[in-house]
Amino acid sequence: MAVEAKPLETAVPLPHAEEDPREHLMFDPRPREVMNRMVMEAMTTTSRRYWAWVIGLALVVLVCLLGAWGNMILTGMGLAGIRRPVFWGLFIVTFVFWIGISHAGTFVSAILRVFKAEFRRPFTRAAELMTTFALAAGALYPLIHLGRVWVFYWLIPYPNARWLWPNFRSPLVWDFLAITTYLLSSTIYLYLPLVPDLAMARDRTTGWRHALYRLLALGWRGTEAEWHRLRRAITIFAFAIIPVMFSVHTIVSWDFAVGVVAGWHSTIFGPYFIIGAILSGVAAVVSILFVLRSTMLHMDYFIRKEHFDALGKLLLVFSMAWAYFFFNDYLLTWYGGEEAARRILTLHATGPAAWVWYLMLICNVVIPWLTLWNRTIRRTPWAMFIITLLINVGMYAERYTIIPLTLGHQRMPFDWGVYTPRPTEISIVIGTFALFLLLYLLASRLIPLVPVWEVQEGQMAHTLRKVGKAEVPSVTELE
Amino acid sequence: MGANVVHLALFKETEIDHAAEAIARLRELGVSDHDISVISGIPYSERILGRPMTWTTIGRIGLAGAVVGFLVAIFLSFGTPLLYPIRVAAMPFQPIPTSIVVIFELTMLGLLISTFIGVFVETISPSFGPRGYHPKISDGHIGILFSSPAQVEESIHATLQALGAEIVHNVEEERLWP
Known part of the structure; x- marks a missing residue:
């Protein structure tokens, strides 16, 4: 039988919906002096609204954090709602939340730097700053939770009068070591790439600012040797800080998982916590970027829709990964047949606090999956702001589900109990949120939030190349 | 001239x-x-x-710091229990798995801090x-x-x-x- 070849229909070119590459920061360069001026103006311009926020937040920190904590120190831990059977409440929930948020800086800066993801360039510092302040806020909680904070130094690994050293087999000591390592290294990692920008600020300021930047810039001039050693140090940090980041939240998860507590004793807790931390951290970066873009001068040049788009894609992937780990943990507990653990799962989903569990799933899975696949939504900054805030509400709910809602229903039904946060705890939590925002607000006017040299370096490496009739983006390896 | x-x-x-x-x-x-x-x-x-x-010595300084951190961790993990031995039944006296955590953290801490010190020292050293x-x-x-x-x-x-x-x-x- 003869085969008749049917000619193809004439191809009709589709209308091109491609965006102009010049919408991307890397293809929209401006002279260095202009970018310097923009960053300096953003840093030195303050409005009445800014100072109103600073004063308001400072008052909240004073009253809600220091006041409530001080009162708890004077009165006793009975002011908090933690009592038998739930001894880990809102303080530990918020501690885990802040440590999770702190993963953002390292993820955005170190991992994306190692993989040479170019879109990272304008907001690495904003993310690194978040890491440092989130750790500062989170590191308060072990002290708050201690009760007798005046003997906090017993946490430090040194021997007592009888030469008895702390027990280095305890996850709580690991916590101390991991958080100290991460706080120090992430602060240095924030500072190192900042030095050239501090030198730039030094050259453009007078008075106290000039004195401050001159001190912090360490006499930076930008010689070949200085650049060489700075890059070497940043490379060492970028590679070394990634496993440290992973270790911190893994160790936080071991605080739970090494105990033979139903619902906690899981081998998957390490990666499950890590993925949750990255999800909440990247979501927090998007929220912060929206605020910076909306409130600071010239930030709309540096932080563009493309950045929300790229981070939105990452969030979608991490939301899926989080759901995968959650389901793994859920299924194996359900399938394992341990009655106490299964009962906890049932209580999470049907008990009096089931709304927290559903809130977690809606915010961490339903909302991101329904919205972030859509490019238009990903490129709408205010929509991304709302979605990312909700993701963090979901992640807070996750920690609340894991900690007090699980602890309250262990193996002995006669020992069950419901945890209700007390006003002192809620006040302290609000206080640390205010502290984080206050520190960020102050830092935004003290250090250049955009790493200008990194942006310029990226812009120099990116060009548009004519291929046929199209102009296509091209990246050159300058290193 | x-x-x-x-x-x-x-x-x-x-x-x-x-x-x-x-x-x-x-x-x-x-x-x-x-x-x-x-x-x-x-x-x-x-x-x-x-x-x-x-050229720069930062890599070497970082490596030296990592070695110092490692040795401190070895002392804390395996040396300090010897200073005041408390033996608990069914519990290993100097367990290796838990020590790995301490060794990892302190080695990384040594590496990162010494890298920074290396930058600082090379920056302020006379040129x-x-x-x-x-x-x-x-x-x-x-x-x-x-x-x-x-x-x-x-x-x-x-x-x-x-x-x-x-x-x-x-x-x-x-x-x-x-």
Whole structure:
């Protein structure tokens, strides 16, 4: 039988919906002096609204954090709602939340730097700053939770009068070591790439600012040797800080998982916590970027829709990964047949606090999956702001589900109990949120939030190349 | 032979080819690589400017710090239980798995802190090359800092200016910052 070849229909070119590459920061360069001026103006311009926020937040920190904590120190831990059977409440929930948020800086800066993801360039510092302040806020909680904070130094690994050293087999000591390592290294990692920008600020300021930047810039001039050693140090940090980041939240998860507590004793807790931390951290970066873009001068040049788009894609992937780990943990507990653990799962989903569990799933899975696949939504900054805030509400709910809602229903039904946060705890939590925002607000006017040299370096490496009739983006390896 | 004079030639970053050419010309005019230093607002690799490879000990300092951190961790994990032994039934006295956590954290802490100290030490340590700076450098200029004998000053200036350089004389005597 003869085969008749049917000619193809004439191809009709589709209308091109491609965006102009010049919408991307890397293809929209401006002279260095202009970018310097923009960053300096953003840093030195303050409005009445800014100072109103600073004063308001400072008052909240004073009253809600220091006041409530001080009162708890004077009165006793009975002011908090933690009592038998739930001894880990809102303080530990918020501690885990802040440590999770702190993963953002390292993820955005170190991992994306190692993989040479170019879109990272304008907001690495904003993310690194978040890491440092989130750790500062989170590191308060072990002290708050201690009760007798005046003997906090017993946490430090040194021997007592009888030469008895702390027990280095305890996850709580690991916590101390991991958080100290991460706080120090992430602060240095924030500072190192900042030095050239501090030198730039030094050259453009007078008075106290000039004195401050001159001190912090360490006499930076930008010689070949200085650049060489700075890059070497940043490379060492970028590679070394990634496993440290992973270790911190893994160790936080071991605080739970090494105990033979139903619902906690899981081998998957390490990666499950890590993925949750990255999800909440990247979501927090998007929220912060929206605020910076909306409130600071010239930030709309540096932080563009493309950045929300790229981070939105990452969030979608991490939301899926989080759901995968959650389901793994859920299924194996359900399938394992341990009655106490299964009962906890049932209580999470049907008990009096089931709304927290559903809130977690809606915010961490339903909302991101329904919205972030859509490019238009990903490129709408205010929509991304709302979605990312909700993701963090979901992640807070996750920690609340894991900690007090699980602890309250262990193996002995006669020992069950419901945890209700007390006003002192809620006040302290609000206080640390205010502290984080206050520190960020102050830092935004003290250090250049955009790493200008990194942006310029990226812009120099990116060009548009004519291929046929199209102009296509091209990246050159300058290193 | 007269004393050496330090000069700073500034090129716009858009004219990086001219800056690279200027370095080559300086070499032809007898200025050694040791007497040339390039200052810029963004990092350029040595290949781009045709400069000899610079070296740094930061990697070694970092490695030394990691070793110190490792040894401290070994002491804390395995040494401190010996100082005041408390043996608990069914519990290992010096367990390896838990020690790995402490060893990892302290090794990384040693590595990272010593890397930073390395940057700090190398930054504040005395430099024997020519010194100088101009605020224009952080505004998008490349500075070529060099010292040369006073008698060849004119020929060098003419060569560099032909390439579009702006010459700043006697940079040592200027205030580095406003």
